[in-house]
Amino acid sequence: MDRVWNRGEQDRQARLARARAAGLGRIVDAARIGELLRAVLVSGDRLCIEGNNQKHADFLAESLAQADPAHLHDLHVVQSNLALPCHLDVFERGIAKRLDFCYSGDQGLRMARLVKEGRIEIGAIHTYLELYSRYFVDLTPRVAFVAAQSADREGNLYTGPNTEDTPAVVEGTAFKSGIVIAQVNELVERVPRVDVPADWVSFVVKAPRPHYIEPIFTRDPANITEIQVLMAMMVVKGIYAPYEVARLNHGIGFDTAAIELILPTYAESLGLKGKICRYMTVNPCPTLIPAIESGWVEGIHCAGSELGMEAYTAARPDVFFNGPDGSMRSNRVFCQLAGHYADLFIGSTLQVDPEGNSSTATASRIAGFGGAPNFGCESRGRRHVSRPWLKAGLEAARPAGGTMPRGRKLVVQMVETFREKMQPTFVEKLDAWKLMDEFGLDLPPVMVYGDDVTHFVTEEGIAHLHRCATVAEREQAVRGIAGYTPVGLARDHAAVERLRERGIVQRPADLGIDPRLATRDLLAARSIKDLVRWSGGLYDPPRRFRNW
């Protein structure tokens, strides 16, 4: 009996034939998108809607949400970010049923309701790398919707600086006999560069309006507080300097923006130029401009781009990864990998428990964590040696009886002890536990586990958690920098003093930091306009960030 080995390809050809029979060619008119979706989508299909951190195939997603659920239903959506109402309309209307995703941000509340109503069956909440990987294992899309800047008549795609997840989505689909539909902002004679070759693309639609994109990495320096400046000083003097951290990954909050903005001032005064922060895996955050311009940061690989930074990144090809056409190309998979194997990750969080576990999960929302868990974890498969990795590894407490030396990644969490409205950041029990009960999850949704963290930084001090030999010691180190929160007030004062004598808890004074320097004057740029000035006019901030 002859076995058929190309069922996928036969199925693909049948779908393409249905589109041809409907009179649809490779370039499809936006007005006929409904016909295209009817021709190539089948109930029960696994569908990837490109929903990245920033760029979204929003026209295709909206068109899908208008499909007739009597004809098209039970889709299994595999999508990294659900950011737009139409992404959930697809479930509310009964077109899709099952969902594997990474992050839902602002849609988290509605997502939670739809899960409770049984309209969404969650396969799993992944991190980015886990979901992209599964595209190449058992969550391979039959059909993928992607977004690009432009296409030529052949179907070659130019993604522009916001390449993001497109390569992973397209490769997983096109190389497993799937159908790739691209929405583009413009059809051109010749694309500036080929980011996706035409023979991987089945259909191209020029969308009625440019794809949705969100400037989520722009932090206005005007909103950076003196406490953030103080904490940034502590990070530079207490962590970056002694470990000589040259290759690192920054989060995207105001805390890390403050670090970026004191490199040309405070870090310069400490003589650290050329020793720290030379290579970064991070988006082109506008607050990096002064550090780039003054020669601190030599190389940056980006997961995505940032609105307004296009001309600036294009003009700095020695720093960014730009194509032969001159414009930047981002790639979330490579950036996530580079960040995972960097020497240090630093980011913020919303809640921390006494074991040092932290989470941004809050009550009644299903939001996920995107990429933070892969950045904010020990990279246990790492073997190459660097000074910071070796230092952290050698000073880390070893399990009792263990003899084998190894290195360790620096994972730093930077938080103020209280958030807005006097909400304590430090809590005895994470809300994640409540969320687990409420939604019947197998585990509490923890973003960064305490045993992966090497350092916690608050305005009260630095806790060197990796040097704590026991969970009890780690708990006192966390309480020791938790300030006047209930968790902090419940500390064992004598135990914390002993940790301080061993340098496991360090106060700003122990680091020789003059609190009088912790003012906004230390920021190399104090406004968006300052950033524009530093960039020589190349940075073109979105209107919402302009007050001139």
Next chain:
Amino acid sequence: MEHLVFEFGPFPDRPRPAASVIVGVVGSGNLEALCEPAPLGGRLRVEVNSSVHGFGKTWEAVLGDFANRVRTPDLLVTINDAGATPAVVGLRLAQAAAELGVA
């Protein structure tokens, strides 16, 4: 407006403040602290005028730690607070202590 008064010490045989110092500004989420020498029988006194009610215990803890750190006799600290977090209070007091030369 809440008015709170705390006294710590006495701190005998410790240097008295030589001059007056003012740090910070009264603005949302911020505070000003005026530190000046005063005849307090060797004690350190803090008077707090806060726009926010109900944080007496937190003030007591923050100011108690400050007093134990600087241990300065005959120092009167007047705080005009517009909803500063303990982080901001701590930073302002640390700045004042550095200015007074008692940090």
